[in-house]
Amino acid sequence: PREFGADPAFRESFEAEAKAMAKLNHPNLIGVFDFGEVDGMLFIIMEFVSGGSLYHFAYGKALDGVTAGQLVEAVCDGLAHAHEHGILHRDIKPANILLDAQGRPKIGDFGLARVIGKQVEAGETVYGTPHYTAPEVINHPASVDSRADIFSIGVMLHELLTTKLPANDKRPSSAISGCDSRFDAIVKRATNPRPDLRYPSAAAMGKDLKAVVEALSSSK
Numbered sequence: 001p002r003e004f005g006a007d008p009a010f011r012e013s014f015e016a017e018a019k020a021m022a023k024l025n026h027p028n029l030i031g032v033f034d035f036g037e038v039d040g041m042l043f044i045i046m047e048f049v050s051g052g053s054l055y056h057f058a059y060g061k062a063l064d065g066v067t068a069g070q071l072v073e074a075v076c077d078g079l080a081h082a083h084e085h086g087i088l089h090r091d092i093k094p095a096n097i098l099l100d101a102q103g104r105p106k107i108g109d110f111g112l113a114r115v116i117g118k119q120v121e122a123g124e125t126v127y128g129t130p131h132y133t134a135p136e137v138i139n140h141p142a143s144v145d146s147r148a149d150i151f152s153i154g155v156m157l158h159e160l161l162t163t164k165l166p167a168n169d170k171r172p173s174s175a176i177s178g179c180d181s182r183f184d185a186i187v188k189r190a191t192n193p194r195p196d197l198r199y200p201s202a203a204a205m206g207k208d209l210k211a212v213v214e215a216l217s218s219s220k
Contacts, residue, residue, distance in 0.1 A: 017110040028078025030108040051099035062177045068160040069213035076206030078107045083146040092152035093132045131167040147195040154190025182212045
């Protein structure tokens, strides 16, 4: 809507999303080709993704371990690329992951993206989605780094395996859905309240997921 373009806060968020995404080039990230303004109306030209969101794909059903593991491993790959380029997403959740015609996940909605290491200013609004957002984002915003996104990935993995959020059901994933118990350790580490006890990188989490998926696939 044109009136959004007159809102300085929205314009800043819109431009931040466009610039962040334009820097990135990875098959698991939605590509951005251009952005700008025409007669007061803001626009982004981005890659067309023909499938729906991961939220709609998994709504109300627990995914099998191989499917959930492959999807989240790919999200880890895309996020690792963003982190390597200094971009923190800050709002990883199923609704912000789109699936293409082949079912491959692509991370979108970088509207809350932030340059890693950029200092939080006094009084700055803290953004995120309840239950997906790492505790330090709320409690210690000045110390937030890429491990906050890893927390969100862990929450999403648990949700895909069980249909439940860890905050609403603290049992291990395997106890809820009967999935492979090796996922429990991955979720537990990724969602540890202490960032220093989480995975050091999205790539490291993706590596563990790949090992579990390969083991499950070979046992079929």
